[in-house]
Amino acid sequence: MPEAPFIPVIPAGGAGTRLWPLSRRARPKFLLDLTGSGTSLLQQTVQRLAPLADSPPIIVTGGAQAGAVRVQLDEMGSPGSGVRARIITEPSPRSSMPAIALAAALVEHEEPDAVIGSFAADHLISAPEDFARDVAAARQVAELGYLVTLGIRPTSPATGFGYIEQAPAEQHPAGPGTDPAACRALGALPVSRFVEKPDLDTAERFVAAGTFFWNAGMFVVRARVLLDELAVQIPGLARGVREIAAASGTEKYDEVLARNWPTLTSIAIDHALAEPLAAAGRVAVVPASFGWDDVGDFAALARQLREWGPDADGSDVRVLGTSTVDAIGSAATVYGSTDRHIALVGLQGISIVDTEDALLVLADDHAQDLTRLVDLLDEHGRGRLR
Amino acid sequence: MPEAPFIPVIPAGGAGTRLWPLSRRARPKFLLDLTGSGTSLLQQTVQRLAPLADSPPIIVTGGAQAGAVRVQLDEMGSPGSGVRARIITEPSPRSSMPAIALAAALVEHEEPDAVIGSFAADHLISAPEDFARDVAAARQVAELGYLVTLGIRPTSPATGFGYIEQAPAEQHPAGPGTDPAACRALGALPVSRFVEKPDLDTAERFVAAGTFFWNAGMFVVRARVLLDELAVQIPGLARGVREIAAASGTEKYDEVLARNWPTLTSIAIDHALAEPLAAAGRVAVVPASFGWDDVGDFAALARQLREWGPDADGSDVRVLGTSTVDAIGSAATVYGSTDRHIALVGLQGISIVDTEDALLVLADDHAQDLTRLVDLLDEHGRGRLR
Numbered sequence: 001m002p003e004a005p006f007i008p009v010i011p012a013g014g015a016g017t018r019l020w021p022l023s024r025r026a027r028p029k030f031l032l033d034l035t036g037s038g039t040s041l042l043q044q045t046v047q048r049l050a051p052l053a054d055s056p057p058i059i060v061t062g063g064a065q066a067g068a069v070r071v072q073l074d075e076m077g078s079p080g081s082g083v084r085a086r087i088i089t090e091p092s093p094r095s096s097m098p099a100i101a102l103a104a105a106l107v108e109h110e111e112p113d114a115v116i117g118s119f120a121a122d123h124l125i126s127a128p129e130d131f132a133r134d135v136a137a138a139r140q141v142a143e144l145g146y147l148v149t150l151g152i153r154p155t156s157p158a159t160g161f162g163y164i165e166q167a168p169a170e171q172h173p174a175g176p177g178t179d180p181a182a183c184r185a186l187g188a189l190p191v192s193r194f195v196e197k198p199d200l201d202t203a204e205r206f207v208a209a210g211t212f213f214w215n216a217g218m219f220v221v222r223a224r225v226l227l228d229e230l231a232v233q234i235p236g237l238a239r240g241v242r243e244i245a246a247a248s249g250t251e252k253y254d255e256v257l258a259r260n261w262p263t264l265t266s267i268a269i270d271h272a273l274a275e276p277l278a279a280a281g282r283v284a285v286v287p288a289s290f291g292w293d294d295v296g297d298f299a300a301l302a303r304q305l306r307e308w309g310p311d312a313d314g315s316d317v318r319v320l321g322t323s324t325v326d327a328i329g330s331a332a333t334v335y336g337s338t339d340r341h342i343a344l345v346g347l348q349g350i351s352i353v354d355t356e357d358a359l360l361v362l363a364d365d366h367a368q369d370l371t372r373l374v375d376l377l378d379e380h381g382r383g384r385l386r
Numbered sequence: 387m388p389e390a391p392f393i394p395v396i397p398a399g400g401a402g403t404r405l406w407p408l409s410r411r412a413r414p415k416f417l418l419d420l421t422g423s424g425t426s427l428l429q430q431t432v433q434r435l436a437p438l439a440d441s442p443p444i445i446v447t448g449g450a451q452a453g454a455v456r457v458q459l460d461e462m463g464s465p466g467s468g469v470r471a472r473i474i475t476e477p478s479p480r481s482s483m484p485a486i487a488l489a490a491a492l493v494e495h496e497e498p499d500a501v502i503g504s505f506a507a508d509h510l511i512s513a514p515e516d517f518a519r520d521v522a523a524a525r526q527v528a529e530l531g532y533l534v535t536l537g538i539r540p541t542s543p544a545t546g547f548g549y550i551e552q553a554p555a556e557q558h559p560a561g562p563g564t565d566p567a568a569c570r571a572l573g574a575l576p577v578s579r580f581v582e583k584p585d586l587d588t589a590e591r592f593v594a595a596g597t598f599f600w601n602a603g604m605f606v607v608r609a610r611v612l613l614d615e616l617a618v619q620i621p622g623l624a625r626g627v628r629e630i631a632a633a634s635g636t637e638k639y640d641e642v643l644a645r646n647w648p649t650l651t652s653i654a655i656d657h658a659l660a661e662p663l664a665a666a667g668r669v670a671v672v673p674a675s676f677g678w679d680d681v682g683d684f685a686a687l688a689r690q691l692r693e694w695g696p697d698a699d700g701s702d703v704r705v706l707g708t709s710t711v712d713a714i715g716s717a718a719t720v721y722g723s724t725d726r727h728i729a730l731v732g733l734q735g736i737s738i739v740d741t742e743d744a745l746l747v748l749a750d751d752h753a754q755d756l757t758r759l760v761d762l763l764d765e766h767g768r769g770r771l772r
Contacts (some may be wrong), residue, residue: 020729326759328752332747340743342744345755351745358739363733373729373731
C-alpha cells in the first residue's frame with residue numbers, strides 16, 4: 001500500500017480548435033459534457049480523482065476559465081458546499097511544466113513527502129476502479145523516487161500521440177534513485193525513452209514491436225523529486241515556483257506570483273523532465289488497465305459516442321444535447337441544444353454541430369482539417385466565433 | 387404571326403415536400419428565389435410571360451397563398467402599381483384541370499377567340515427569347531384548333547417526368563380539327579400519346595427511340611377549344627367553370643364560385659384532356675428550344691446552381707441566401723439567410739438548409755428520400771414545421 005499522501009493535480013488549459021464550435025476559447029473542451037452523462041470532462045476527472053486523494057485536488061487553469069471551473073465544482077457538491085478542490089489561476093498560459101511545477105511547489109510547501117499525480121482535465125477514461133488500482137501502483141513506484149507515467153497500450157498506429165518505450169530489463173541503466181527490481185515487482189516497467197508524435201511508418205513499427213505505449217500525459221511523482229530534478233534541469237523554473245509557494249497563504253502571494261510567473265520557462269513536462277529522467281533510468285510506466293481516449297477531434301468523439309452514447313430511435317444517429325433529430329438512411333453524430341429541429345437524409349460518417357451562432361457540418365474522415373477551417377475565421381474577420 | 391389574343395395562365399399551387407424546409411406549406415416553392423437572382427420562380431414566370439400577353443396573366447392560387455402572391459407582384463412593378471396580373475383564388479385545391487378550366491372560362495367569357503397558355507409557376511427556364519419564339523409557334527398551332535404542348539427533349543432517362551410521344555407522320559390519325567401538314571409547317575409535331583412517369587427500363591427505351599419528350603405541363607390552346615372538349619369529356623366540370631365565369635364581375639361571383647367549386651372533378655389536365663385529345667390526333671408538340679428544369683428536389687436544384695449560380699470564393703460551394711460560409715475540401719450547396727455562420731469540412735454532394743426552426747443536411751444522391759422524412763414530422767408531432 002502507498003504510504004505518502006497523494007494529491008491530484010489537474011492542468012485545465014488549452015483552447016483547442018479541433019472540437020469547434022462545440023468548444024470555444026471561452027468554453028474549452030474540459031468544460032463540455034461529451035458523453036451525455038450530464039457532467040463535463042473536468043467534473044468526471046475530479047470525480048475520478050477525489051476519492052483517491054488525501055488532500056483536495058488542485059486545478060490549475062487560466063483566469064478566463066477560473067469562474068466557470070468554480071461553477072462546475074459547485075454543481076458537483078451539495079448546495080453551497082461543492083466538491084472540495086483548490087483552483088490555482090495562472091496569470092498567463094505557459095505550457096504544462098510551469099503549471100504542474102507550481103502545483104508541486106504548493107504541495108511540497110504544505111506536505112513535503114506527498115506524491116502528486118497530474119492528469120489532463122479533458123480526457124475520457126472508462127472503468128474508474130481499474131484507474132484507481134493503476135494509480136495506487138504508480139504511487140508506490142513514485143515513492144521509490146521514480147517519475148511514473150501511466151501508459152496506454154496502443155490499439156492502432158496513431159500518429160497524433162507521443163509514444164513511450166519500455167526498457168529491456170538487461171539494458172536498463174542503473175544509477176542513483178533507480179531500483180528496477182522493486183519497480184517491476186510493483187507492476188511497472190522502466191522506460192528507456194519518450195518519442196514525439198511519429199510518422200505512420202514509425203508508429204506501425206512501434207505497435208508491431210509491442211514495447212511501446214501511448215503517452216497520455218499522466219505523471220505520478222513525489223513533489224520534492226519533481227522540483228529537485230527540475231532544479232537540475234531548469235533551475236530558474238524550480239526556484240520561481242518555490243518562491244511563489246513560499247508566499248502561499250500570505251498577503252504577498254499575488255504579487256510574488258505576478259512577478260515570478262512571466263519569468264518561468266514555457267515548456268512541456270515531457271521535454272523539461274520526462275525525457276532527461278528517462279535517459280537516466282528514472283522513469284517507470286504502469287501499463288494502464290482502463291480505457292482511455294483523448295477525444296482529440298470529431299472523428300474520435302464520434303467513435304466514443306458510438307461505443308458509449310445514447311442511440312436515437314431506429315437509426316444509427318447519436319445525439320449529444322437536447323436537439324430533436326429525425327433521420328433517414330444516416331449514420332451521423334449530432335451535437336446541439338438549440339430549439340431548431342434537425343433532419344438528416346442519406347448521411348454517412350458526418351458530424352453536425354448546431355449552435356446559436358455557428359453551424360458545422362463535417363465529414364468525420366476529414367476531422368483533422370477542422371483546424372484550418374477555424375483559422376479561416378480569423379482571416380475572414382469572424383474571430384468572435386472562436 | 388399569331389392573330390388571336392394570348393392570355394397566360396399560371397397555376398400556382400402545390401405544397402411539395404421535396405424542397406423542405408426551404409419550401410413550407412405557407413411558402414411553396416413558387417414563392418422562393420431559387421436562383422439567387424432576387425426574384426422568385428413565380429416572379430420569373432410572370433416576367434417571362436407578361437411581354438407575350440395581350441391581357442394580364444391570370445394566376446390561379448390557393449387562399450393561403452393569395453396574399454403572398456399579391457405582395458410579390460407588387461414588388462415587381464413600380465411602387466404602388468405592380469405588374470398587371472390577375473389573381474384567381476381557388477376555394478380549395480382540386481388539381482390542375484379545374485384551375486386551368488376556370489381561367490379558360492374567364493378568358494372565353496371576356497375574349498371568346500383568345501388562346502391561353504398554361505405554365506407552371508415553379509419551373510426554371512433559361513433563354514427567354516427562345517421561350518418566346520416557341521410560344522409564338524405554339525399559339526399559331528393552337529389557332530388551328532390543337533391542344534399544343536411544349537415538349538422538352540430528354541437529356542437523361544428520368545423517371546420523375548411523364549413523357550410525350552410524337553406520332554409518325556404516316557400513322558397520324560386524321561379527324562375533325564386536325565391538320566397535320568399545317569401543324570408540321572409551323573414546326574410542331576403531332577402527338578400520339580402521353581405516358582405517365584415510366585420505370586427506368588422504359589425511360590431508357592424512350593430516350594433511345596428519339597421520338598419522346600418530357601412533359602413539362604405547358605399547354606397552349608384556344609380557351610373555347612379547351613372548354614368545348616372538356617364539355618365532351620367531363621361535362622359537369624365545363625358547365626361549372628362556365629357558370630362561375632358568367633358571374634364574373636357581378637356581386638354573385640363569390641356565391642357562384644363557392645357553390646360550384648366543390649362539385650368540380652378533381653383531375654389533372656393530362657388525364658382530363660391531353661390523353662383523350664392525343665388519341666384523337668388533336669395534340670401537337672412544339673420541341674422546346676429553351677433550357678428547362680422543374681427543380682423537383684435538392685439534387686436538381688444543386689445541379690442548377692452548379693450551372694447558373696454564384697460560386698463561393700475558392701471552393702466548390704454554392705450559397706443561396708445571405709448566410710456566410712467557410713468551407714474546406716467541400717462540394718456542397720447551402721441555403722440559408724440566418725445570422726448563423728456555416729462551416730463545412732470534407733463534404734461531397736451535400737445540401738444544407740439552415741432556417742430558424744429547422745436544419746436539413748441531405749446527401750444529394752438521396753434527395754428523393756426527403757418526402758419520407760417530412761412525413762416523419764407529422765408522425766413525431768412536429769407538423770408545425772411543414
